[in-house]
Amino acid sequence: MKWFITAFMIVVLLCGCVEDKPRPKGVVEAAPVQIEDLSNEAVQVMTQSKERTLDVSYHVKNQNVYIECYIPSFQFAESKKGQTQGEGHLQVIVDGKRINDIYTAAFIVKGLSKGTHQIDIEVVHNNSHSYSLQESIQVVVK
Template sequence: MKRIFCTVFLLGIVTGCVEDKPRPEGNLEVVPLQVVNHSFEAMEVINQQRKMNITVKHHIRDQDVYVECYIPSFTFKEKGGKKVEGEGHLQLSVDGKVVEHIQTAAFVIRGLEKGAHTFEIEVVHNDSTSYELKKSWNATIQ
């Protein structure tokens, strides 16, 4: 019993003193933070580098286009109201014409005519000023 205890103890010491720890593979992104307010209980920080992006996926079924948008750290609100950073809605254009203001991340464009169409989604603030964030694509309705 004493021999087993000594073996486990020595094994613990040997494995615990390893300095070559594995590092995660892949690209790491370090984002600088700025301290806004601090206390002994909590510290509030903000991201100095607010990089907003949009990912759009679409699927065509018959004459309908199913669209799904992903915008990290964004809250969908109805058109109108104060300009609040991180809030707003989508402005949808089809063939260069604004057709709808959308307040959801997923939606369907129904009843399109057959042929080639150009779609554009622009992310806008509540007061309809642009975030300068757009995504466009082409699709053909059969």
């Protein structure tokens, strides 16, 4: 009986030690890169300059519109002075009437009457100069 258990353990260990392990799908093989010593030379480094975008998602529930804005590399700030790049807030216009400035990525437009409404969202600097990022959405309140 001891011989059978020992043999079983050896088989289990040998089966577990295989070279061909499963690889996750969608993973690209990466080849190593030869690195040269460039300590005495200037090297050009490129940064990823991603154009700023505004992605808006929303949901209508009763007379309220729940809105969430995604702006990569942007920070909401309440400061009224200066024009710091990458900082600012949102200006929201509902049916042609400007409502309060918004300093968060998610907010709620409350108490809309039944019918179709136009909501315009614009990203602005702290001093209210435009980033030239805006989105208009039409919502239907039932």
